[in-house]
Each structure stands twice: as C-alpha cells, then as structure tokens.
Amino acid sequence: MTLRNRQNLKLAAVSAVLLALIGMTVLAPWLAPCDPLAIDMSNCLAPPGRAHLLGTDALGRDVLSRVIHGGRASLLLAAAATSLSMCAGLVIGIAAGYCGGIVDAAITGVSNIFQGLPGMVVMIALVGVLGSNTRSIILALVLTSWVGFSRLVRGEVLKIKAEPYIEGMRGLGAGHLRIILRHVMPNIRTNLIILFTTRVGRVILSVAGLSYLSLGIQPPTPDWGEMISGTARRYFRSAPHLLWAPGICIILLTLSIHVLGDLLRDRLDVKQDAVKEL
Amino acid sequence: MVPDIEIRGLSVWFETAQGPVAAVDDLSTTFRAGRISGVIGESGSGKSVMGLSLLRLLPNTAHVTGECRFGKADLYAMPLRELRRLRGASIGLIPQNPGASLDPVMKIGRQIAEGITAHGGLSRREAAERTAGLLRQFGFADPEKIAGQYAFQMSGGMCQRLVSALGLAGRPGWVVADEPTKGLDAVLRSQVCTVLRQIYTEHHTSMILVTHDLYLARRLCDDIRVLYMGQIVEQGGAVDVLDHPRHPYTAGLTGALPGRGMVPIPPPDPERLDHRGCPFYPRCSRAEAHCGRARPGDFDRPGGGKVRCFRYA
Numbered sequence: 001m002t003l004r005n006r007q008n009l010k011l012a013a014v015s016a017v018l019l020a021l022i023g024m025t026v027l028a029p030w031l032a033p034c035d036p037l038a039i040d041m042s043n044c045l046a047p048p049g050r051a052h053l054l055g056t057d058a059l060g061r062d063v064l065s066r067v068i069h070g071g072r073a074s075l076l077l078a079a080a081a082t083s084l085s086m087c088a089g090l091v092i093g094i095a096a097g098y099c100g101g102i103v104d105a106a107i108t109g110v111s112n113i114f115q116g117l118p119g120m121v122v123m124i125a126l127v128g129v130l131g132s133n134t135r136s137i138i139l140a141l142v143l144t145s146w147v148g149f150s151r152l153v154r155g156e157v158l159k160i161k162a163e164p165y166i167e168g169m170r171g172l173g174a175g176h177l178r179i180i181l182r183h184v185m186p187n188i189r190t191n192l193i194i195l196f197t198t199r200v201g202r203v204i205l206s207v208a209g210l211s212y213l214s215l216g217i218q219p220p221t222p223d224w225g226e227m228i229s230g231t232a233r234r235y236f237r238s239a240p241h242l243l244w245a246p247g248i249c250i251i252l253l254t255l256s257i258h259v260l261g262d263l264l265r266d267r268l269d270v271k272q273d274a275v276k277e278l
Numbered sequence: 279m280v281p282d283i284e285i286r287g288l289s290v291w292f293e294t295a296q297g298p299v300a301a302v303d304d305l306s307t308t309f310r311a312g313r314i315s316g317v318i319g320e321s322g323s324g325k326s327v328m329g330l331s332l333l334r335l336l337p338n339t340a341h342v343t344g345e346c347r348f349g350k351a352d353l354y355a356m357p358l359r360e361l362r363r364l365r366g367a368s369i370g371l372i373p374q375n376p377g378a379s380l381d382p383v384m385k386i387g388r389q390i391a392e393g394i395t396a397h398g399g400l401s402r403r404e405a406a407e408r409t410a411g412l413l414r415q416f417g418f419a420d421p422e423k424i425a426g427q428y429a430f431q432m433s434g435g436m437c438q439r440l441v442s443a444l445g446l447a448g449r450p451g452w453v454v455a456d457e458p459t460k461g462l463d464a465v466l467r468s469q470v471c472t473v474l475r476q477i478y479t480e481h482h483t484s485m486i487l488v489t490h491d492l493y494l495a496r497r498l499c500d501d502i503r504v505l506y507m508g509q510i511v512e513q514g515g516a517v518d519v520l521d522h523p524r525h526p527y528t529a530g531l532t533g534a535l536p537g538r539g540m541v542p543i544p545p546p547d548p549e550r551l552d553h554r555g556c557p558f559y560p561r562c563s564r565a566e567a568h569c570g571r572a573r574p575g576d577f578d579r580p581g582g583g584k585v586r587c588f589r590y591a
Contacts, residue, residue: 100338164379168441171333171371172448173362173396182392186383270383270428 011263017256021249025071034062036069036222045239055241057227058234066222067245071253073217074224077134078203081141086196088142089149094180096150097157104154111147119144123206127215137216141203152195156188190265197261201254208250224250280451280484281349283309283332283369288344288354290327290336290508298341301327303508303557305344311451314478314485316499316516318492318531324508326374329454329488333365334358367397370450370483374457376437379444380429386413386440387425393447408447415480416443416473434462435469442473452484453477459491471497492535496520501583504528507557514583524585526562556587564589 024031033053040060048055054063096107123140130136160166160183169179208225210216212233217223224246236243290302302324309315317325330336332346332353346353348368353361365371373379381389390412391405400408406425413421416439429437438458445453455474459467471494477483478498489495495502499516504525512525523529530543546560553559553570562569569588577590 164373164375165381167330167335168371168373168379168444169381169392169396170335170365171373172366172393172444173364174366174392175362178396183381183384187381 007263007266010259011267014256014259014263017252018260021071021253021256022075024068025075028069028072032062032065032068034065036061036065037220038062045235045242047239048241054245055239057239057242063227063242063245066227067224067249070222070224070227070246071249073134073221074204074207074250075253077137077141077207077217078200081138081145081203082196082200084138084142085145085199086149086192088146089151090153090185090192092146093150093153094157094184097154098161098176098180098184100158107150107154111150114143114147115151117144120206120209123210124213124215127210132215132218137207137210141206144206145199145203148199149192149195152191153188156191157184160184160187190268193264193268194261197257197264200257204250204254280311282311282347283353283452283486284345284347285309285328285332286345286347288328288331288342288346290324290331290340290342292337293339293341301340301508302331305505305508305510307503307510307513309452309484309486310501311484312482313500314474314487314498316495316502317486317488317505318490318495318502319505320531321490323505325488325490325505326456327508328505329456329486330371332454332486333369333371334361335371363397366393366445366448366450368450368452370445370448370453372442372445372453372455372458374460376441376458377429377432377434379441380432380437382429384428385425386427386429386432387421390425390440390444390447393444396448412443412447416440416476435466438462438466438470439473442477446477446481446483449481450483452486454486454488456488457490458487459489459494467491467494470494474498492520492532504531509557509586510584511558511586512579512583514579514581514585518581519583522581524579524581524590525558525587526564527558530561 038061040056043056043060044058046052046056046060052062052064054067057063057066092107096104122144126140126143127136130139166179166183169183207216208228211223211225212229214229217226219226227246228243285308286306288302288305289300291298291300305328317328319325327336327340331342334353336342342354344354348364351364353364380386387406387409390409391402394400394405394408409425410421413424418424418439429440432440458470458474462470474485474487475498478485487495487499496516501514502516502519503510504512504519504527506527512519512523512528519528520532523532527543532538533541534543544561544563550560550565550570555568555570555572556562556565556574559565559570566588574586574588574591576584576586579585579590
C-alpha cells in the first residue's frame with residue numbers, strides 16, 4: 001500500500017469517526033431513544049440492558065440519550081471558542097509581526113501578561129464572576145487561548161516577512177493587504193490548522209474541566225464533562241457504566257481532531273503532494 | 279519615453295546595536311535609459327543597498343537621504359502609495375537568490391499572474407494568457423505545465439528565468455537586477471547572462487545590473503560604476519573600465535580574477551586606519567602621503583568617465 005493510500009485510509013477513518021460524533025449530536029433529537037431530561041426515580045442506576053442500552057444515572061435518566069445529546073454543548077463551545085480565538089490571534093499576530101516596532105512591542109507586552117496568567121484559574125474566576133452561561137464560558141476560553149495563536153502567527157509572520165519572495169512582491173507593487181492575504185496567510189495555514197485542532201481538543205477538555213468544577217454547562221443540560229463529574233464521580237465504583245460512554249466520546253473526539261489536523265497538515269504540504277505526483 | 283534615473287547625494291546608513299553603519303556615502307550618478315548599467319564591487323560595498331533604495335525596499339532600520347529623480351518624480355520623497363504604482367510597472371526588480379524569491383506555496387502561474395495584475399486592469403483570463411506568453415518567451419516550451427507547478431520543482435536556471443519573467447510581468451521600462459548570478463555555477467551563470475541579454479534586446483528594458491561577477495558585467499554592460507565603501511570610485515565604459523582599470527581598487531578587483539593572476543587586494547594596513555582621506559587609502563598599494571589627509575574628487579578618467587583618485591588630478 002502506498003503512502004498516499006495509507007494516508008487516505010487514515011483520513012477516511014478519522015473523518016468517519018468525527019462525522020459520526022458530529023452527526024450524532026446534530027441528529028440527537030431523532031436518534032435519542034428517550035428524553036435525556038426525563039427523570040425516573042424508580043429506575044435509578046440501572047445497569048445496561050434492553051430497556052436502557054447504557055443504563056440509567058442516579059436520577060433514572062437514560063444514559064444513552066444523555067450521551068447522544070451531551071456532545072452538542074461541548075462541540076458548539078469548542079468550535080465557537082477556538083474559531084474566535086484563532087481569528088483574534090490571527091489578526092493580533094499579523095499586526096504584531098507585520099507592523100513591528102511599537103505595535104509589536106505593545107502586543108508582545110500584553111501577550112506576555114496573558115501568557116503568565118494560569119489559564120484554568122482565569123477561566124474559573126471569569127465564569128465565577130460573570131456567571132455560568134455559554135457567553136461567559138466562550139469569553140473565558142477565548143481570553144485564555146488567543147495568546148497561543150497570536151504568538152505562533154507573530155513568529156511565522158516575522159519569518160515570512162523577511163523572505164526574499166515578499167521583497168519580490170513588494171518590488172512588483174503589491175500592497176500590504178495583498179501580501180498578507182495572498183502570501184503570508186497561505187504560508188502559515190498548515191501550522192495554524194495544527195494549532196487549531198490541538199486547541200479544539202484542549203477546549204473540549206477545558207469545558208469538561210469546568211463542568212467537573214460545576215462551573216461549566218449546568219445541570220440538567222446533558223454534557224459529557226458534566227456526566228463524568230456529576231453522578232459518575234459519586235457512583236463510579238458501583239455504576240462504572242456512567243463513566244465509560246461519555247469518557248470514550250471525549251477521547252474519540254479529541255483524538256480524531258488531533259489526527260485529522262495532522263493528516264490535513266500533510267495534505268496541505270505542497271511539497272509532499274507534488275513529490276507524490278512525480 | 280523612458281526617463282533616466284538620476285541619483286544625487288544618496289547616503290544610506292543602518293541602525294545597529296553597535297551604532298550607525300554607513301552603507302552608501304554621498305553617491306551621485308545618472309543611469310541613462312536604453313542602456314545596461316553595471317554596478318560592481320565587493321560584498322558589503324553598498325551596491326545592493328543602492329539598487330534596492332531606488333524602489334525603497336530597504337529594511338526599516340535603513341535611513342536614506344538624498345534625491346533620486348525619475349522623470350519629474352523624486353523616488354525617495356514621493357508618497358509610498360504613489361511609489362507602489364511605479365514598482366513593477368515602471369521599475370521592475372529581479373531579486374537575488376531566485377529559488378527563495380518565489381513563493382513556495384503558490385503555483386508558478388498564479389505568481390506570474392500576480393505580477394501582471396498587481397496594478398489591476400486585467401481579467402483573470404487575460405492574465406493567464408499573458409502568463410503563458412511570458413513563460414514561453416523565457417524558454418518554457420510547455421507553459422501550462424510549468425504554471426501548475428511549484429518553485430521547489432524548478433532547477434536553479436528555471437528559477438532564474440522565472441524571477442526574470444516575474445520582474446518583467448508589469449512591463450517596466452527599467453529593471454534592477456540584484457546579483458542575478460550570486461551562488462550559481464558556471465553553466466547557470468551563462469544561462470542567466472542569456473536571459474538578461476534577452477530582456478534587454480527583446481523587451482527593450484533599461485537595466486541596472488548589480489553584481490560582483492565581473493565577467494557578467496563585462497559581457498552585458500554598456501557602462502559601469504565601481505563601488506567601494508558606498509562611494510563610486512570609478513565609472514566609465516564597461517569594457518574600458520574592466521580592461522584598463524585606473525583606480526587602484528578596480529585594478530585590485532580585476533587582478534583578483536582567475537584569468538588575471540588571482541592576486542587578492544591586500545588587507546587594510548593597521549597603521550593607516552586612522553585617516554581622513556580616500557576610503558581606499560588603508561588598502562592602497564599606490565597611496566601617497568596626501569591620500570590619507572584629503573578626500574579625492576571625481577577627476578576625468580583617461581578613456582572617458584570619472585575616477586576618484588589623486589593620481590588623475
């Protein structure tokens with residue numbers, strides 16, 4: 001099997017897992033066998049069986065239905081927060097790297113301050129002060145993760161700005177915006193994709209972490225992080241089935257996003273692609 | 279009508295951690311349109327800085343004073359927005375290091391089209407047609423195939439032809455070729471020479487050729503300027519200056535060629551470093567006592583041109 005075929009196979013497998021997870025959360029209202037919020041106190045902590053494929057939790061809610069619905073909040077938060085962080089980091093990083101001078105010094109100073117703050121503590125403080133809702137969780141996640149993007153972009157832009165082809169383009173009369181859009185951004189996209197996928201995974205874990213501290217998505221809204229922290233924490237010895245499904249979903253999601261980022265990097269590498277064509 | 283490029287009193291210095299470093303020192307010269315004008319000198323003599331200063335492509339740490347007349351415009355004083363309209367369209371650039379002067383992730387065809395459409399006014403289809411025509415002119419028999427490839431798939435000679443095509447994409451009247459043979463082997467140097475000659479004859483483009491390759495300068499240039507420590511020490515017809523050098527520095531450069539004995543220019547004499555005279559005084563084998571006390575002016579050179587040496591006062 002050639003390297004390209006192996007990569008295609010990997011890409012197909014990873015995409016299938018990711019699409020299945022996304023599809024499951026999108027189609028949750030139709031896929032879930034029960035209402036994820038319906039409480040049945042007469043059927044608490046029931047083990048997996050015919051009536052409830054993954055059993056029930058401490059309040060008698062169907063675990064399978066909660067798992068199917070549980071990815072919605074995490075995925076939405078992760079996608080929104082990481083996209084916003086990337087956009088902010090991209091603009092700030094390009095401004096710092098391309099403009100240089102005072103702009104760069106000011107942005108680097110602010111970045112250093114944000115970099116020095118412990119992310120989880122800042123998130124806990126922000127969500128604690130602003131209240132535990134989607135907007136404040138996204139704000140907390142963006143404020144703690146834009147620096148990573150801006151630092152990467154700044155470094156890449158500084159390197160690319162000094163490349164002879166940028167001087168050549170300036171010599172042809174290309175303006176700054178044209179150079180940034182057509183020459184700088186395409187040259188940083190692979191690194192940006194890798195960081196994006198890494199961050200999506202990390203944000204999902206952060207949301208799960210916040211939920212574990214009862215600051216993330218609030219009960220009774222089903223969420224994988226909350227499912228692990230809420231009931232599973234208390235009953236993981238007597239009812240381990242509460243932990244498996246949401247845990248496996250978090251692992252599958254973060255792992256498939258990481259692998260997808262890696263494969264996309266390879267796919268977008270023009271050198272690798274062109275060499276294979278030879 | 280393509281105007282001349284007239285430089286008056288150009289000085290360039292760079293801010294460094296060790297203090298200001300002068301790269302070009304009060305340089306004045308006129309590059310006549312319709313000719314290939316060579317600028318030669320050792321590495322660090324200020325020739326590339328002078329060439330890039332015409333398009334104001336120097337880094338932010340560079341400080342430029344002086345005047346550069348291009349028709350009615352002063353290239354050093356005009357707003358950057360107006361200068362951008364001249365870049366590529368009136369004065370093109372063929373940068374040094376052709377392999378690194380092409381965007382690694384953009385296909386060749388799109389890059390050339392970028393040069394063509396940098397100043398607007400053309401549809402994508404027209405730009406693609408002109409790209410194919412330009413590639414064909416520079417010896418690419420299958421322009422469609424080349425247009426779909428990347429810079430790293432090209433050989434050194436192909437890259438040189440591509441950056442030359444890119445420099446001419448906007449159909450400029452002038453082109454600054456910055457060290458086009460730097461780091462190339464003999465075969466590639468010969469190819470580059472052919473490409474530059476082709477640019478001059480087929481595109482009727484006036485050219486400033488910045489190089490330390492004296493053979494290339496002799497083969498291509500009509501006139502030549504020899505730079506030493508940011509000053510023009512000798513200028514005149516290319517063949518005459520290189521075959522009958524008058525300034526001791528030019529004589530040293532030509533004498534260091536393999537075909538002329540390979541005698542290097544001596545290093546600076548430590549006892550002569552503290553002086554106020556000719557910049558070449560510490561290394562000059564023909565220096566006299568007064569050379570270290572006063573700076574020579576531009577004197578008429580036997581055979582035509584100017585030479586900055588007291589021996590011709």
